[in-house]
Amino acid sequence: MSSSRRITLKELAHHLGVSTASVSNAFNRPDQLSHDLRERILAEAHRLGYRGPDAKARSLRTGRSQIVAVLLADSLAYSLNDAVASELLSGIAEVLDAHGHTLLLSGRQTNDRIPGSAGIADGFIVYGLMPSPSLLGDLPSQHPQVAVDFDISGQASVHVDNEPAAHAIACHALRTPPRRAGIINLRLTEQACNGRIGPGQTLLSASQTITRARLDGFYRAFDEHGIDTTAVPMWNVEENTHEVCTPVIEGILDLPDEERPDLLMCMSDRIALTVLTLAERRGLRVPEDLRITGFDGIAEGQYRAPCLTTVRQDSVEKGRIAARMVLGLEPEASRLLGTELLIGESCP
Known part of the structure; x- marks a missing residue:
């Protein structure tokens, strides 16, 4: 075999005495082969300089790219550093890896259009609180689409039980009646607002942001405990980061x-942890002077x-379910996952 040209899939299969499907599966569908056979194929492919099936040729032949695009409402840098988003992406990647698919990430687009590279994807997972309507209109309707943490009309979605979960944690907190309760929201207003929400602000609907569903749960608990919700002040933060939360929270604590x-x-939890840090700097005792509740259950909130x-x-698991739906491994039907109330020291 000449070393001046690239060995083909068919030639490698003949050399190894296996089928061409086995060679293809070794690169694209590892779950279809035994570990030993896959390792033997990959080792020999490496020795002979075979880099795997040609993706462009496969896409033209099958009409499938074996790429799943995840469209993020936030920037890539933010999403990869956010504990909740990174866990979701981990679940998606786990399923795609097991079934020989590639993950294509697309962060928030300044022009509200999906990048051209995403157009070759076999399916789309859209994750975020407020995706642009024009961006959603660019998605090819013939390819599977799954929304996570919001809704796309006519498409499957994956949510947690935000309203019941928020109701449960609020009921727990209100077992000890507060003198003054307050709520810090995440992206709840139609117009950008990094501060106290005034009467002129319009709130987004529960289909646009999970924050509204959580607020509805809080309000239900307040009503049940005889607390006038119009007397409960609310603040909004525009990004779930320490830097953006800090000026809003400092204004509350001061x-x-x-x-x-x-x-x-x-x-x-990111908002709650920022409250906790800034309260401690001011000498406020938690929970004696200030009780705090969060939402998400990230590891940092349980370790400190x-x-x-x-x-x-x-x-x-949200990520795993969304990926399995896009790959056709389970029906494209909207799913609602349960949550767990964790009672910690910040609000015993």
Whole structure:
């Protein structure tokens, strides 16, 4: 065999005495082969300089690229550093790896259009709180689409039980009646708002943001405990990061004693952890002076002291389910996953 040209899949299969399908599966569908056979094929392919089936040729032949695109409402840098988003992506990647598919990530687009490279994907997982309507209109309707943490009309979605979970944690917190309760939301307003939500702000619907479903759960608990929701102040943060949360939370904690909430219900653990850090810097005791609740159940909130009272969601499993739907491994039907209330020291 001449070393001046690239060995073909068929030639490698003949050389190894296996079928061409086995060679293809070794690169694209490892679950179809025994470990030993796959390792033998890959080792010999490496020795002979065979890099795998030609993706362009396969795509033209089958009409499939074996690529799944994940469209993110946030930037790639933010999503990879956010604990909840990174767990979701881990679950997606786990399923795609097992079935020989490639993950294509696309972060927030400044022009509200999907990049041309995403057009070759066999299916799409759209994750985020407020995807652009024009971006969704670009998705090829003939390819599977699954939404995570929001809804696309006519398409399957994967959610956790946000409203019941928020109701459960609020009921727990309200067992000890607060003097002044407050809520810190994440991206709840139609217009950008990094601060207190005033009467002129319009709130997004529960189909647009999971924050609204969580707020509905909080409000249901307040009503059941005889608390006037119109008297509960709310703040909004535009990004789930320490840097963006900090000025909003500093403004809350620096209120006069008679105005500062003694219970802050936060829409994410990242927000809650920022409250906890800034409260401690000001000498506020948690939970004696200030009780705090979060939502997500990220590891950081459970490892530090005092640990957070929060709701744990299985973001890895959300990713697995979305990926299996896109690959046709389970029906494209909307799923609602359960959560777990974790009682920590921040709101015992």
